[in-house]
Amino acid sequence: MTEKSEIAVAKFLEHTDSEAASFFEACVHCGECADACQFYLSSGAPKYTPTYKLRPMERAYKRDKAPFSSLKKMLGLAPSPVTEEELYEWETLVYDSCNMCGRCTLVCPMGIDIAGTIRKMREGYAAAGIVPEGLQRSAEFVEKTSSPMGVTIKALKAQIKHQEDATGIKIDVDKQGADYMAIFSSMEIMGYPEVLGAYAKLFKRAGLTWTISSVAYEATNVGVQIGSTPMAKEILQRVVDAAEALEVKHVISPECGHAYGAIRWAGPNMMGRQFKFEVVHIIELLDQLRREGKIPAGKKDSRRMTLHDPCQIVRRGGLLKEPRKLLDESCSDFIEMKGAGVTNFCCGGGGGVSANPRAEEVKTAAFSLKVEQLNGVKDLEAVVVPCGNCRTVFEDGLDAYDMNLEVIGLSELIAATLEEDPASQGTG
Amino acid sequence: MQVAISVVLVTILLVLAGSVTAQSVRPPGDAVNLEDSTTLGPSNALGNLSDSDIWRDFRGGDPVNIDDIIRGPIEGQMMTRSGQLWREIREDYIRKYAGWFPVGVIAILALFYLIRGKMRIKGGLSGKTIARFNLNQRVAHWFMASIFILLAISGLIILLGRPVILPLLGPQANAIMTSAAMQGHNLFGPLFVVALLWMFIKFIRGNFFQIVDFKWIFKLGGMFGGHVSSRQFNFGEKTWFWMVILIGLVMSATGIALEFPWLFEDLRILQASTILHAVGAIALISVSIGHIYIGTIGMEGSLDSMLKGEVDENWAKEHHDLWYEEVTGKSATEVTKEESGS
Amino acid sequence: MSYIEFVEGPLFLIAATIFVLGALWRVIGIIRIGRKKDISPPKGSEAIGFIRGNLRHFLPRGIFARRTWVHIVGGYGFHLGLLALILFAAPHIVFIDARLFAVPWPPLPRWGFIIAADIAFAGLIVLWVRRISDPVMRLISDWDDHIGSWLTFLVMFTGCLALQESHVFLRATHMLFVDIWLIYFPFSRLMHAFTFFLSRGNTGATYGRKGMSL
Numbered sequence: 015m016t017e018k019s020e021i022a023v024a025k026f027l028e029h030t031d032s033e034a035a036s037f038f039e040a041c042v043h044c045g046e047c048a049d050a051c052q053f054y055l056s057s058g059a060p061k062y063t064p065t066y067k068l069r070p071m072e073r074a075y076k077r078d079k080a081p082f083s084s085l086k087k088m089l090g091l092a093p094s095p096v097t098e099e100e101l102y103e104w105e106t107l108v109y110d111s112c113n114m115c116g117r118c119t120l121v122c123p124m125g126i127d128i129a130g131t132i133r134k135m136r137e138g139y140a141a142a143g144i145v146p147e148g149l150q151r152s153a154e155f156v157e158k159t160s161s162p163m164g165v166t167i168k169a170l171k172a173q174i175k176h177q178e179d180a181t182g183i184k185i186d187v188d189k190q191g192a193d194y195m196a197i198f199s200s201m202e203i204m205g206y207p208e209v210l211g212a213y214a215k216l217f218k219r220a221g222l223t224w225t226i227s228s229v230a231y232e233a234t235n236v237g238v239q240i241g242s243t244p245m246a247k248e249i250l251q252r253v254v255d256a257a258e259a260l261e262v263k264h265v266i267s268p269e270c271g272h273a274y275g276a277i278r279w280a281g282p283n284m285m286g287r288q289f290k291f292e293v294v295h296i297i298e299l300l301d302q303l304r305r306e307g308k309i310p311a312g313k314k315d316s317r318r319m320t321l322h323d324p325c326q327i328v329r330r331g332g333l334l335k336e337p338r339k340l341l342d343e344s345c346s347d348f349i350e351m352k353g354a355g356v357t358n359f360c361c362g363g364g365g366g367v368s369a370n371p372r373a374e375e376v377k378t379a380a381f382s383l384k385v386e387q388l389n390g391v392k393d394l395e396a397v398v399v400p401c402g403n404c405r406t407v408f409e410d411g412l413d414a415y416d417m418n419l420e421v422i423g424l425s426e427l428i429a430a431t432l433e434e435d436p437a438s439q440g441t442g
Numbered sequence: 443m444q445v446a447i448s449v450v451l452v453t454i455l456l457v458l459a460g461s462v463t464a465q466s467v468r469p470p471g472d473a474v475n476l477e478d479s480t481t482l483g484p485s486n487a488l489g490n491l492s493d494s495d496i497w498r499d500f501r502g503g504d505p506v507n508i509d510d511i512i513r514g515p516i517e518g519q520m521m522t523r524s525g526q527l528w529r530e531i532r533e534d535y536i537r538k539y540a541g542w543f544p545v546g547v548i549a550i551l552a553l554f555y556l557i558r559g560k561m562r563i564k565g566g567l568s569g570k571t572i573a574r575f576n577l578n579q580r581v582a583h584w585f586m587a588s589i590f591i592l593l594a595i596s597g598l599i600i601l602l603g604r605p606v607i608l609p610l611l612g613p614q615a616n617a618i619m620t621s622a623a624m625q626g627h628n629l630f631g632p633l634f635v636v637a638l639l640w641m642f643i644k645f646i647r648g649n650f651f652q653i654v655d656f657k658w659i660f661k662l663g664g665m666f667g668g669h670v671s672s673r674q675f676n677f678g679e680k681t682w683f684w685m686v687i688l689i690g691l692v693m694s695a696t697g698i699a700l701e702f703p704w705l706f707e708d709l710r711i712l713q714a715s716t717i718l719h720a721v722g723a724i725a726l727i728s729v730s731i732g733h734i735y736i737g738t739i740g741m742e743g744s745l746d747s748m749l750k751g752e753v754d755e756n757w758a759k760e761h762h763d764l765w766y767e768e769v770t771g772k773s774a775t776e777v778t779k780e781e782s783g784s
Numbered sequence: 785m786s787y788i789e790f791v792e793g794p795l796f797l798i799a800a801t802i803f804v805l806g807a808l809w810r811v812i813g814i815i816r817i818g819r820k821k822d823i824s825p826p827k828g829s830e831a832i833g834f835i836r837g838n839l840r841h842f843l844p845r846g847i848f849a850r851r852t853w854v855h856i857v858g859g860y861g862f863h864l865g866l867l868a869l870i871l872f873a874a875p876h877i878v879f880i881d882a883r884l885f886a887v888p889w890p891p892l893p894r895w896g897f898i899i900a901a902d903i904a905f906a907g908l909i910v911l912w913v914r915r916i917s918d919p920v921m922r923l924i925s926d927w928d929d930h931i932g933s934w935l936t937f938l939v940m941f942t943g944c945l946a947l948q949e950s951h952v953f954l955r956a957t958h959m960l961f962v963d964i965w966l967i968y969f970p971f972s973r974l975m976h977a978f979t980f981f982l983s984r985g986n987t988g989a990t991y992g993r994k995g996m997s998l
Contacts, residue, residue, distance in 0.1 A: 081813030
């Protein structure tokens with residue numbers, strides 16, 4: 015056992031609680047999880063079988079923590095210790111070819127949450143320093159600028175100014191006591207800044223006050239993707255401190271996959287206490303405002319559209335109905351792709367894969383499953399992708415497969431199809 | 443007076459004969475020993491009936507009329523001639539010689555292996571493979587193989603228990619083994635029908651005979667030198683497929699008849715079933731030994747086709763060149779070089 | 785002591801004790817590892833999710849049916865057939881009556897037994913045959929999977945060989961394999977029979993808590 019393998023195994027065992035233990039004890043090696051995984055389906059390689067990805071952690075548990083493990087060790091029947099070589103061998107299985115999308119969890123007859131256990135497994139890898147270079151670089155950027163892409167407050171302010179000019183609505187920064195504080199993914203800020211304008215338009219119409227913090231505008235959490243709880247907590251702390259300092263009532267988690275899970279579900283557990291604000295996902299909020307009649311739908315978008323279900327928002331986040339209801343009301347030609355909803359395919363770039371250049375090839379191959387779904391909708395013109403990371407993956411993927419399709423964010427679409435405000439004087 | 447006594451005696455005899463079931467071979471307690479009729483007791487105890495008359499009455503029919511001889515048991519009939527015929531066939535032919543067929547096949551194969559050795563792939567393993575059987579085909583095959591082996595072993599124990607096991611291991615062991623074999627055989631029998639249907643569906647495509655197959659067998663499949671062309675399945679494989687399907691159908695039908703004998707009025711059906719079942723079994727078991735030989739130690743690269751579903755390219759080029767060309771679009775004449783450092 | 789007396793007597797007692805205590809030790813051991821309490825504000829009920837998770841995973845999801853149907857048909861055939869055999873076969877009822885408790889239900893007629901046994905065997909054989917033919921299962925299977933399958937097969941097989949109920953030797957051999965199976969059980973993957981409700985329940989509870997659809 016080398017130092018690295020010792021560190022990794024210790025972390026594996028630390029994070030194997032009774033839940034993870036029940037999973038390791040229940041797997042009957044049936045292999046059905048393989049057929050749910052886009053990496054297996056696109057390559058046919060058995061090594062991408064989800065339960066196989068968990069092997070090192072499972073072995074560590076069965077050797078050192080499982081009931082009867084001491085007895086089995088005495089008789090020489092326990093699994094051999096996990097070596098550093100094996101950890102490196104499994105690195106691409108744990109990082110490059112797993113989006114933690116959770117399709118495997120759905121299909122498993124024993125109900126094993128393989129995706130959630132990969133998250134726990136990454137803790138061992140992160141502690142031992144065996145992480146993909148791309149993610150390591152993102153972590154370093156976050157250290158310096160709070161953004162994995164190195165987006166500074168200066169850059170953000172520039173984008174805000176552009177959007178204020180475009181919409182004619184002021185966007186407040188560091189507004190004390192606002193109803194809502196919005197955080198964004200760097201992808202949105204740099205790649206799809208129209209979302210800032212969309213928020214402005216929607217919230218003005220709904221009559222709620224909102225703000226962006228100058229010290230905590232980043233929603234993504236590379237700590238969650240690398241699998242390091244200490245890092246994840248540190249990143250989250252920034253947001254929590256800023257929100258509580260500004261005394262906002264709610265924090266809006268944006269159209270981003272893992273960000274919601276990081277702050278809404280993992281957050282209080284990482285911090286060890288409740289927040290002084292409520293966390294709401296932008297889609298949840300838009301749906302709520304729509305039901306309250308505060309953002310009524312106007313002229314519908316007539317393009318033939320379909321919806322991509324970001325894994326961490328729909329399947330792993332519980333927001334299945336909300337995006338659909340909103341789209342039904344705002345579009346006249348909304349068609350679901352085959353397999354949409356809870357069983358929809360991941361874009362292939364989630365869980366840190368898109369930040370990992372080494373995984374480019376397998377990611378593009380995995381996207382072929384999405385392409386198949388898209389091609390199944392005749393004469394498709396646009397696809398609504400309510401996640402900044404998915405959007406980037408879509409744009410790269412559609413390019414790689416020579417497909418011509420518009421990729422739209424949900425907030426922008428809702429803002430664009432908002433009913434004309436009878437009170438406004440033409441400055442919409 | 444003597445006529446009256448003899449008539450009464452014969453009548454009693456016939457009544458007693460009628461009251462005993464046809465299957466019983468025990469004579470009634472007070473039966474007259476017919477052989478003693480000329481030396482002991484009153485003369486002419488049988489009255490005016492000859493020996494053959496008595497036998498005819500026991501048989502309940504006309505010895506000349508073949509239908510009468512072999513029709514099933516009826517009320518009052520003591521013996522069925524057809525049963526005797528059946529028993530002779532079973533004991534003197536089937537049980538006596540059946541076991542030697544599989545043994546003979548094993549001996550021939552052992553000789554073949556010693557002389558010819560394992561049939562190697564020309565050009566060696568290339569390391570590159572093409573898909574030959576998909577997962578469903580492999581599962582169907584191994585399912586059938588498991589059921590077949592269970593039925594074959596239990597069937598052979600049932601057939602050869604008395605002649606082989608009894609003298610070797612004693613009556614106690616024979617009783618236990620045969621009882622166990624009977625239960626096992628009857629239980630797995632119905633599964634064979636399911637497995638047969640599944641095999642038929644999975645492998646019928648590509649198994650119809652064509653001209654190229656007759657050229658193949660003309661050259662004895664290249665087993666003694668020379669090259670033969672073949673599509674996906676060669677003459678040998680096709681013959682085995684159709685043997686399994688057709689003889690398997692006979693086995694299924696006869697097997698079901700034997701498991702549910704009360705459904706059949708005519709004993710002839712059951713008698714024929716046991717004979718056909720045994721003959722079919724020996725045929726299938728003997729050829730299956732050859733099939734297993736070729737699929738395992740007899741030929742390099744063949745087991746992989748059914749275990750992993752993939753075969754080496756050189757194996758395909760040598761044994762199924764036309765199939766290789768159909769599937770890959772490449773020529774089968776050049777041997778694929780071994781992959782270096784892949 | 786004769787063969788049958790041994791396997792139905794002291795060996796059975798030892799085997800049954802190891803089975804019950806071993807299974808309890810293992811399940812309780814898993815639960816005792818414990819979990820940190822989740823303090824994030826819940827959207828739904830964990831308890832209801834636990835139950836729903838257990839029930840939902842009984843049914844395959846349509847979209848995955850292309851590959852899973854063999855497992856579903858074979859798996860359910862095997863498990864349900866075996867359950868019917870264990871609880872409703874006449875010789876088993878006699879055994880349970882004598883040793884455990886008075887059995888209040890009638891036995892299967894012989895033809896029912898044969899059907900249940902055939903379905904159970906077909907399921908088990910198909911699943912094991914798949915394990916050695918399918919590249920995914922070949923990669924992820926270990927010796928525990930094979931021993932578990934074979935041991936279960938041998939228990940069922942020896943049971944059926946004794947069906948004529950004429951030879952004590954055959955019944956004793958069946959009992960021997962049952963005893964071996966009972967001893968092997970708590971240390972092996974066969975324990976999935978008792979752990980599946982924990983894993984399904986845990987995932988279901990998480991789903992329930994987070995308001996995720998099952």
